[in-house]
């Protein structure tokens with residue numbers, strides 16, 4: 001059994017715009033998946049269909065073996081969702097929002113209060129429980145929606161850009177939180193524009209563009225596709241002349257900054273051997289850009305090239 | 312359908328609605344108290360003393376049941392339409408849509424909220440009325456059943472209005488252009504026997520006439536129409552409006568893209 005199976009899902013909105021052109025996705029129980037794609041790719045549309053907030057045009061959805069069309073209650077029971085936009089009553093308090101949400105899932109008030117305490121505590125919102133939610137900061141609002149999504153303890157958690165606009169410290173603590181609940185058995189699907197986040201958290205990745213899935217693989221597999229990487233080296237001493245690194249493509253970006261392309265044939269070990277031989281001392285080294293970012297751009301661009309050729 | 316789940320969900324909606332009504336009492340409770348007091352002072356006291364007897368009762372007594380019914384109708388409708396449209400507008404309707412509670416529970420919970428507000432305001436207006444005049448309770452069962460059923464009808468109508476509404480203006484159109492005129496023409500302030508034949512006949516197509524008269528019958532024992540028609544009319548409306556809200560909600564009209 002899979003946590004989620006999406007089959008040939010298509011969506012054309014009332015205005016005639018086709019946001020999804022028949023996507024397929026299979027998410028294993030216990031998995032941690034990321035759904036990546038540029039703005040307007042259809043991520044939110046797909047998520048909202050799975051969560052019964054948008055009507056599909058065609059296709060099939062199964063959650064933990066239950067078909068959404070025939071067993072919507074069972075499907076809904078299994079899913080917790082954090083939407084991209086704030087959608088709680090901003091005039092209500094975090095505690096009320098959580099307890100009411102629990103009530104909608106048939107959870108008794110006494111139990112709901114205990115759970116609200118647990119999740120508001122874990123998400124560092126307990127002190128804010130009786131504040132009017134409108135007065136919460138952006139990051140707090142996101143955390144409130146995460147607590148709300150967990151109140152019925154779903155087996156599948158779907159997060160639509162959960163860390164958008166969240167500061168670095170809180171983002172890291174949210175990552176830890178997600179990893180933790182995933183380790184405890186909750187399947188997670190996450191969309192994000194921070195590719196570092198996907199690389200850090202997810203074991204599987206699907207890339208969606210213009211309503212189609214253009215890549216669906218394991219994170220490691222995807223990163224392995226990246227055959228070249230550009231490194232930026234900061235050098236201890238200024239270079240007075242061309243360092244003559246045979247076999248490598250490189251350029252001097254400043255007197256003590258070198259940018260070097262490392263590929264399959266010339267690995268990073270070879271590079272350092274050469275640098276030692278030339279007596280060039282490296283003080284620090286970094287990737288020119290996030291590896292996944294590079295891949296992402298390449299995948300999305302290559303698809304654009306193809307469609308341009310066809311048109 | 313899981314009955315226990317839906318019972319808890321129903322209770323959650325009702326509780327939330329009642330708390331909302333009490334929290335914003337300045338918007339929900341105070342305005343009808345002021346308006347209805349003015350009706351009693353101006354129509355009942357000032358004008359009523361010149362009108363004399365209507366339907367066998369003093370004018371103040373005659374209009375009191377109609378004014379109570381009017382406040383029940385307006386508030387039942389107003390509560391559901393503003394709360395449900397507010398949830399749509401604020402996005403928190405999604406909290407209900409992602410949950411496993413049934414569509415019937417969503418409808419019934421909001422109806423119950425509207426009925427409770429309607430009856431609460433109705434009770435308050437009754438107390439105000441009693442400070443102006445004496446009212447009996449000739450047929451308690453008819454009084455309570457008809458006020459309850461009428462409240463349900465208008466709460467449902469408010470729900471449907473909220474489903475179709477796209478902006479705040481849309482929730483004022485029906486009350487302004489349909490409910491208020493029908494209420495004023497529904498025999499709150501006069502007996503339709505005073506009207507020319509044609510308008511008497513036309514009045515019989517106004518459902519509010521039946522509600523007001525049945526309610527007045529329950530309190531005073533006098534009515535322009537046969538009470539059994541009143542029950543037929545309100546029950547028919549309840550069946551039609553509930554079916555309609557159920558179908559609309561299931562189709563996601565106004566709430567799902």
Ligand SMILES: Nc1ncnc2c1ncn2[C@@H]1O[C@H](COP(=O)(O)OP(=O)(O)OP(=O)(O)O)[C@@H](O)[C@H]1O
Pocket residue numbers: 013014015017018019037038039040041042043044045046084568
């Ligand atoms: N209600 C709607 N009616 C018409 N078109 C819509 C509607 N909602 C979304 N769209 C369109 O569908 C496409 C996909 O939108 P969607 O929100 O799913 O993108 P996304 O991948 O989540 O983007 P982002 O990263 O910006 O959140 C967009 O072109 C959007 O304009």
Ligand SMILES: [Mg+2]
Pocket residue numbers: 043044045084160
């Ligand atoms: Mg989105």
